[in-house]
Amino acid sequence: MTQPLVSVRNLKVHYPIGGGFLKGKPQVVRAVDGVSFDIFPGQVFGLVGESGSGKTTVGRALLKAAPITSGEVTLRVGEQGLNVAQMQGSSTQLLRRHAQMIFQDPYASLSPRMTVRDIIAEPLEAMGLTRNRQETDRRVREVAATCRLNLEHLRRFPHAFSGGQRQRIAIARALVSGPSFLVADEAVAALDVSIQANILNLLKALQQDMNLAFMFISHDLSVVAHFCDVVAVMYLGEIVEIAPTQELFARPSHPYTQALLSAIPPLDPDADRDRIRLAGEIPSPITPPSGCRFHTRCPVAEAGCKSIKPDWTQLSVSHGAACHRVADQPEMAAAS
Amino acid sequence: MAEDSAVLRVSNLSISFSTDEGLVTAVDDLSFGLEPGKTLGIVGESGSGKSVSTKSLMQLLPSNAAIAPNSSILYQTKQGKYIDIAKLDRRSKTLDQIRGGEIAMIFQEPSAAFSPLYTIGNQMIEGIRLHRNVSRAQARQQAIDMLERVGMTNPELRIDQYAFQLSGGMRQRAMIASALVMRPAVLIADEPTTALDVTIQAQILDLLAELQNEFGMAILFISHDLAVISQIADDVLVMYLGRAMETGPVRTIIRDPQHPYTQGLIKAIPRIDRLDQPLLPIPGDIPSPLERPQGCVFHPRCPHAPDRLRCRTDVPVAAETDPHHRAACHLLDEKVLEEVHR
Numbered sequence: 023m024t025q026p027l028v029s030v031r032n033l034k035v036h037y038p039i040g041g042g043f044l045k046g047k048p049q050v051v052r053a054v055d056g057v058s059f060d061i062f063p064g065q066v067f068g069l070v071g072e073s074g075s076g077k078t079t080v081g082r083a084l085l086k087a088a089p090i091t092s093g094e095v096t097l098r099v100g101e102q103g104l105n106v107a108q109m110q111g112s113s114t115q116l117l118r119r120h121a122q123m124i125f126q127d128p129y130a131s132l133s134p135r136m137t138v139r140d141i142i143a144e145p146l147e148a149m150g151l152t153r154n155r156q157e158t159d160r161r162v163r164e165v166a167a168t169c170r171l172n173l174e175h176l177r178r179f180p181h182a183f184s185g186g187q188r189q190r191i192a193i194a195r196a197l198v199s200g201p202s203f204l205v206a207d208e209a210v211a212a213l214d215v216s217i218q219a220n221i222l223n224l225l226k227a228l229q230q231d232m233n234l235a236f237m238f239i240s241h242d243l244s245v246v247a248h249f250c251d252v253v254a255v256m257y258l259g260e261i262v263e264i265a266p267t268q269e270l271f272a273r274p275s276h277p278y279t280q281a282l283l284s285a286i287p288p289l290d291p292d293a294d295r296d297r298i299r300l301a302g303e304i305p306s307p308i309t310p311p312s313g314c315r316f317h318t319r320c321p322v323a324e325a326g327c328k329s330i331k332p333d334w335t336q337l338s339v340s341h342g343a344a345c346h347r348v349a350d351q352p353e354m355a356a357a358s
Numbered sequence: 359m360a361e362d363s364a365v366l367r368v369s370n371l372s373i374s375f376s377t378d379e380g381l382v383t384a385v386d387d388l389s390f391g392l393e394p395g396k397t398l399g400i401v402g403e404s405g406s407g408k409s410v411s412t413k414s415l416m417q418l419l420p421s422n423a424a425i426a427p428n429s430s431i432l433y434q435t436k437q438g439k440y441i442d443i444a445k446l447d448r449r450s451k452t453l454d455q456i457r458g459g460e461i462a463m464i465f466q467e468p469s470a471a472f473s474p475l476y477t478i479g480n481q482m483i484e485g486i487r488l489h490r491n492v493s494r495a496q497a498r499q500q501a502i503d504m505l506e507r508v509g510m511t512n513p514e515l516r517i518d519q520y521a522f523q524l525s526g527g528m529r530q531r532a533m534i535a536s537a538l539v540m541r542p543a544v545l546i547a548d549e550p551t552t553a554l555d556v557t558i559q560a561q562i563l564d565l566l567a568e569l570q571n572e573f574g575m576a577i578l579f580i581s582h583d584l585a586v587i588s589q590i591a592d593d594v595l596v597m598y599l600g601r602a603m604e605t606g607p608v609r610t611i612i613r614d615p616q617h618p619y620t621q622g623l624i625k626a627i628p629r630i631d632r633l634d635q636p637l638l639p640i641p642g643d644i645p646s647p648l649e650r651p652q653g654c655v656f657h658p659r660c661p662h663a664p665d666r667l668r669c670r671t672d673v674p675v676a677a678e679t680d681p682h683h684r685a686a687c688h689l690l691d692e693k694v695l696e697e698v699h700r
Contacts, residue, residue: 241556247630287585287589290588290631292609
């Protein structure tokens with residue numbers, strides 16, 4: 023079996039808020055509260071959940087862009103394992119070289135004062151990966167061509183470009199250092215549908231040609247269904263289910279996943295579907311519910327769900343969920 | 359044509375903006391009608407003019423925008439009077455009565471619709487007393503009843519809270535309540551669920567459909583998401599670069615689209631019921647509003663345009679493909695034209 027490229031064990035990211043002199047003890051926001059998963063080389067790992075579920079924080083923590091409170095994050099570079107949580111100084115640069123990020127808003131993520139060439143070249147120069155300007159230029163042109171950018175555009179400034187083109191520039195910048203792992207946080211959410219498909223297809227081609235692994239964070243389950251190999255569903259800082267994409271969409275096992283999937287509006291207005299309506303909204307991560315965190319909104323919650331935290335149940339080699347009712351009710355998983 | 363039954367009829371609406379870089383056409387010759395108890399969905403990508411055209415219905419356009427003189431926005435008031443909103447002065451009294459009282463609007467961002475300096479109640483009561491001759495206490499009770507009707511928990515408590523104290527879904531409910539408390543004949547909903555999670559989106563769509571059943575208002579629902587439109591709309595209008603591409607009943611548009619743009623849009627949408635099908639993007643980019651294509655505005659991205667000169671030179675007129683189903687594409691009358699040439 024291949025070794026995972028990214029390995030996460032019991033990752034926690036807690037933020038203190040409030041507190042201070044005369045204000046008493048600060049409260050703690052449990053943004054990410056003990057998540058574990060592996061991402062393999064060349065794999066597209068989807069992370070979905072409602073706003074406030076902690077999915078963005080997980081993505082940031084993997085790149086050491088959010089403070090890791092506890093737990094382990096390991097990125098494999100060659101034979102070496104980089105311990106992201108303990109990382110300092112020059113090893114952070116090694117992490118940056120091998121793991122990069124694509125953001126949601128290509129209008130905010132590109133400097134308006136730099137030419138496209140300089141935007142793409144900046145990581146090379148900052149990390150000292152090229153020896154001279156010619157080498158930098160060659161690498162920039164190479165990666166721009168890979169991202170289907172017109173080479174004549176390299177001299178222009180970002181304001182001259184549409185959202186789709188800007189996102190291609192952002193992807194080129196992320197790829198220029200030759201990373202093996204990319205975190206794409208809502209990378210297509212700001213794009214129009216006709217352009218979104220274009221960027222998704224580009225990312226897919228890059229993943230296949232360069233054996234890139236992705237963490238693809240999105241609120242849009244339809245996009246995730248088309249793009250990801252494996253999907254993890256988050257709720258209030260915890261992962262409640264992980265399964266290969268086809269499996270998850272065909273046989274969702276956790277009641278939250280089931281509700282989430284059934285809330286996706288189908289394109290056909292007459293499409294058959296049993297809607298599971300979730301009452302209320304995601305609770306505060308400062309005071310998460312006891313027991314199973316989903317019990318306050320769960321349509322099948324029992325008395326025990328309130329007090330006992332559900333264990334992780336492995337339903338098959340690659341499909342797992344954290345729910346008390348999964349084990350008692352195998353038919354719940356089978357029916358969909 | 360159901361001319362008489364429409365509460366609001368937009369005819370030949372054109373809107374342009376004067377900018378430093380020149381005159382920009384945002385909406386070009388748009389016509390549609392809204393009927394009581396029915397929902398018209400307008401779907402379009404950025405630059406399609408969907409938001410601009412709906413803002414014009416209440417004269418909410420910025421000052422550098424101009425509605426072309428031959429445009430009309432004919433609104434039938436609750437008293438049965440016809441008013442052409444396009445011809446009203448921005449500061450007219452009639453417009454004040456129409457805004458909020460007759461036509462109400464909800465937006466994508468409820469936090470932008472509510473002032474952070476006033477409570478939800480302050481703002482709702484102010485609106486009610488502007489249009490109705492009631493006491494403060496009566497207005498407050500009406501506001502509480504409406505908040506309860508839209509599913510707010512503890513409305514007596516919520517009414518004295520500020521918008522930022524509510525969650526996204528609750529804020530959207532509060533905005534719906536303040537829009538519907540005057541029982542408007544028309545509700546304009548501009549991407550009201552775009553900023554919400556799917557589970558909350560489903561709740562809000564259900565709520566809007568329920569309230570429409572109860573109050574019978576016409577809804578104009580604007581979205582970039584055709585799937586959301588398909589859940590709530592009776593009819594759909596597909597816009598691209600300020601022009602209507604296709605319009606018809608929602609089922610026909612989704613199952614049997616006639617315009618190449620609508621066809622392309624549907625193929626580009628990721629669908630969970632078609633996981634095995636690849637996503638097919640529409641080639642090219644949406645042109646900048648300053649570089650508006652000649653002829654059919656969609657021709658630079660249309661797969662059928664390269665072999666047809668007309669697409670590059672002539673603006674297609676909407677042809678009826680079925681009763682109530684129209685598409686503006688040269689392909690559709692091509693057969694007829696071929697026969698004429700013979």
